[in-house]
Amino acid sequence: MSDAPLVFTPRPADPPPPSTIGVVGWMRANLFSSLPNAILTFLGGYIFYVVVTTIIDWALVKAVWEAENRRQCLDLVGRSGACWPGVVEWIPNLIYGLYPKDQVWRINIGFLILLAWAVPLWLPRVKSKVAIGLSLVLLYPLLASYFFHGGAQGVVWTALIALGGAAFLWVWLTTLAEMRFGLGFGALVARLAGAADDERARRIGWGALAALYVLALLVVSQLRFVEVPTRVWGGLFLTLVISGIGIAFSLPAGVLLALGRRSQMPLIRVFCVTFIELFRSVPLITILFMFNTMLPLFLPAGVEVNRLLRAIVAVCLFASAYMAEIVRGGLQAIPKGQYEAAAAMGLGFWQSTSLIILPQALRIMIPSIVGNFIGLFKDTTLVSIIGLFDLLSMSRAVGEDTRWLGLFIEPFFFITMIYFVFCFLMSQYSLNLERRLGEGQRR
Amino acid sequence: MSQLTGSPSSVIRRPATPPMRLGAFVNDATVRSVFYQAVTFVCVVGLIWYLVSNTITNMAQRGMSAGFDFLDVSAGFNIAFTLIPYREGDSYFRVFQVGIANTLLVAVIGAVFASILGLVMGLARLSTNWLIRTLARWYIEILRNTPLLLQIIAWYFGVFNLLPLPRASIDLGGVMYLNNRGAYFPAPVAQEGFALTLLALVAAVAGAVVLHIWAKRRLRDTGRAFPSGLAGAALILLLPLLVFLASGAPLAWDWPALRGFNFRGGFSVPPAFCALIVALSIYTSCFIAEIVRAGIQSVSHGQTEAARALGVKPSRTMRFIILPQAMRVIIPPLISQYLNLTKNSSLAIAIGFPDLVSVWMNTSLNQSGRAIPIVAMTMGFYCAVSLGVSFVLNLYNRRILLRER
Structure with missing residues (x-):
């Protein structure tokens, strides 16, 4: 026997059986259990x-990509392959409707402005997100009507559009100022001007805003676009206009209706309940x-109301009734203690609602609100039934074009993807x- | 604090008659409430009055009438598909009834198919099989993220309108025929003595219900289970069948047959109906699938484990433990999906299926010009269905709420 101490050396563990790891293991567990x-x-x-x-065979492999009309497609592959040239030719119409070709850039600019207006909402260092979001919902439509509809405007309308333009300038100036210096636009101007006290700083800030407004007013009153009547609006553009207005209107209206439905005042409650239940x-x-x-x-x-406006009024009222029920759900989910605490702090109804209740409720409601927006976006296809040329109507028009007669499936496939x-x-x-x-709420 | 409570001297006394100051009056909650309500009332009533007075003026100018007297007048147009008998000379009120019957037919058949498909897809979404789970997920994502109207129109123009001509009909087992004019089924024609079979069916259903109640009570009292579902199904199937055969099979079938350019006989539905049913049930099934999934997932896994620990068989765990709890979560949104389906069936107008909106709010309105009564009656019907169903749903909710702790 040697004196060497007995050392325990554990045998290395067996590798897991090959049938439980890797691709084979995964397949055994998930596909062939x-x-x-x-x-x-x-x-x-x-x-x-x-x-x-x-689908691949039809849409890609056997598809025809170049043809003059549907007859050529049918001669080449019959019905076994898609006939894309008709759709490709109609893409501008599918997107812009019958909007005059030389004016289409206005739509593009309008949507670029929308994007640019919304971008600061995602930038991390921007503090005035609430103001930017509110201005987007309330003032962007003014600017959009200026670009999309155009035409000669009255004094009041010009002043309102200038408000939209000034708001857009303010959004980006304040975004840049906050990202670079951590100060809002007005405060930055006041700092640069060397304001002595808060009162003066505030006055200089307002002055800067007024200057922006005058600038916008000058531009808007000088720069006029040709009027494009809503009759020729169509395609994806019209779909986005209707759903956009519906969304922008339904959120505040839904909040008001939901508050009315939960109000202690019987008359207001009755009105709100009737409206919501009727429209739902x-x-x-x-x-x-x-x-x-x-x-x-x-x-x-x-008083003449054009078809588009009639449809928009209907969509807005319909969407706000649905939104009201979502907001009510969110309000009900807020514990009663929050209302009581707000009341105990001496906050009035509007203060407690806007500062305490709604910010919490809106966070709970986000999934349902987005779901409602999706529903609204899909529901705008219904305006095609009352004779507006939305994306769906335009896609049906492809098959009624004499050269592409009967071409229905391909445009449907295309807009389905959109x-x-x-x-x-x-x-x-x-x-x-x-x-x-939900990160903060999770335990 | 304890000093304050209890001793009478520390009770704060209000002044006997508070002096009425303007500020106190304006800030009084009751006063404000009355004021706001009065303002709202005046605004709403004013708005309604304004609209009504405009409408009356406009209608007088255009020589329109708002009365319901047109309901007895002959409508004078034909309807492509009617569930209840209708002839061209029938009154407008009959058109209204035809529209309601067609709408309800679509709603009921659509709901049945949507539920079956939705249940299958919801269970597939929870499958342990990765492929099935993923396929179900994409089925749901794709179909519920595209507009229903687009789906209806695509099914109609892309599938049911492109079916072959009647002469080259698709033959489904020699029983059902599909062509571009519609779908044709054999129609049962009751002969003398068939009423007996129907009676037997009613008796069998009643028997099955009684059996189910008895089995449930026995299970609760003694713990011994009885396969009441299986026995009930057998009863419902076999008893009428026996009576039917015993009474000499008094049922003839009216088979569809190709005569000339089209099928005659049997029961037929137009392609628009097929497209509508297929699109509606597929679209609604996606939402039902998500409801089923959420319902089953809402029952905590501990319930399953507890049942296993008590030695309950897996099949019974599902039936007696998981499903009753999941049903509570599933039923209310499920009913609201059925309501959505009913409302969505109004999209039939886009493909020319004669539902209520199509024959009543479109054709009849354009022909008679009675906008107000027609719009009111259409909305009244949908409101009645919707409010009626939500009333029943509320009763159900209250019933299942009582069982909670």
Whole structure:
């Protein structure tokens, strides 16, 4: 026997059985865990294979990309392949409707401004996000009407549009100022001007804003666009206009209706409940029909309301009733202690609502609000039934074009992808937002 | 604090008659509430009065009438598909009934298919099989993120309108035929003595219900289970079948057959109906699938584990433990999806299926010009359905709430 101490050396652990790791292990666990599962996997795989190859075959492999008209497509591949030239030719119309070709840049500029207006909301160091968001909802439509509709405006309208322009200038100036110096635009101007005290600084800030407004007024009153009547608006552009206005209107209106429904005042509650329940229980198409046939009756003789406006009024009222129910759900989820604490601090109704309740409630409601927006975006297709040329109507018009007669499936496929991309991105963004905002609540 | 409470001397006394100052009056909650309500009332009533007076003036100018007297007048147009009998000379009120019947038909059939498909997809979404789960997820994502109207129109123009001519109909087992004029089924024609079979069916259903109640009570009292579902199904199937055969099979089938350029006989539905049903049930099934998934996931996993620990079989765990709890979460949104489906069936107008909105709010309105009564009746119908269903739903909610602790 040697004196060497006995040292315990553990045998290295066995590697896991090869059937439980790697691709094989994953497949065993997730695809072939039991006989029924294996059958399901094969069945699902087969269905997937058939569907995907059919679509790819039709849309890409056998598709025709160059042809003068549908007859040529049919002669080449018959119905087994897609006939894309018709869709490609119609893409400008699908996007802009019958908007004059030489004016289309106005739409592009309008949407670029919208994007630029919204970008600061995602920039980390910008503090005035609430003001920027509010100005986006309330003042951007003014600027948008200036670009999209154009035409000669009266004094009041010019002044309002200038307000929109000034707001846009302010948004970017204040964004840059806050990112670079951590000060708002007005405060920065006051600092640069060497204001002695707060009172003077405030006055200089307002002066700077007034200067912006005068600048915008000068530009707007000098620069006039040709009028493009709403009759020729169409395509994706019209879809976005209707859903955009619907969204912008329904959020504040929905908040007011929901507050009214929860109000202690019986009369206000009755009005709000009636409105909400009436508009929620009938289909959107009946409301569109009603406004289309009856709005001219409701208004004094001689007042003309164009078709687009009728549709927009209907969509706005419909969307606000749905939004009201979502907001009510959010308000109900706030514990009563929050209301009581706000009251104990001496806050009045509007103060406690806007400072304590709504900020918390809105955070809970974000997923449902985005869901409502998606629904609204999809529902705008209904305006095609009352004769507006939205994306869906335009895509049906392709098949009524004499050269592409009967070409329906391809444009439908194309706009389905457009709708899907928009709605899917919105829903994924909402999921992402929900996850991020919920971070603080998670335990 | 304890000094303050209890001793009568420390109770704060209000002045006997508070002097009425303007500030106190204006800031009084009741006064303000009355004031706000009065303002709202005046605004709303003023707005309504303004609209109504404009409408009356406009209608007088255009020579329109708002009365319901047109309901008895003959409508004078034909309707492509009617569930209840309708002839061209029938009155406008009959048109209204036809529209309601067609809408309800679409709603009921759509709801049945949507529920089945939604249940399957919801369970597939929870499958342990990765492929099935992923396929179900993309099925749901793609279909619920595209507009329903687009789907309806695509099914109509892209599928059901492109079906072959009647002469080259697609033959589904020699029973059902599909062509570009619609779908054709054999129609049952009851002969003398068929009423007996129907009676047997009613009796069997009643028996199954009684059996189910008895089995449930026995399970609760003694713990011994009885396969009441299976027995009930057998009863409902076999009893009428026996009576049917015993009474000499008094049922004839009216088979659709190709005569000339089209099928005659049997029961037929137009392509628009097929497109509408397919699109509505597929679209709604996505939402139902998500509801089913959320409902099942809402039952905490501890329930399953507890059942396993008590030795409950997996199949019974699902039936007696998971489903009853999930149902509470599932039923209310499910009903509201059925309501959505009913409302969405109004999109039939885009493909020319004669539902309520199409025959009533469109054709009849354009022909008779009675905008106000027609709009009111249409909205009244949808409101009645919606409010009626939510009333029942509220009752149900109250019932399941009582069972909670």
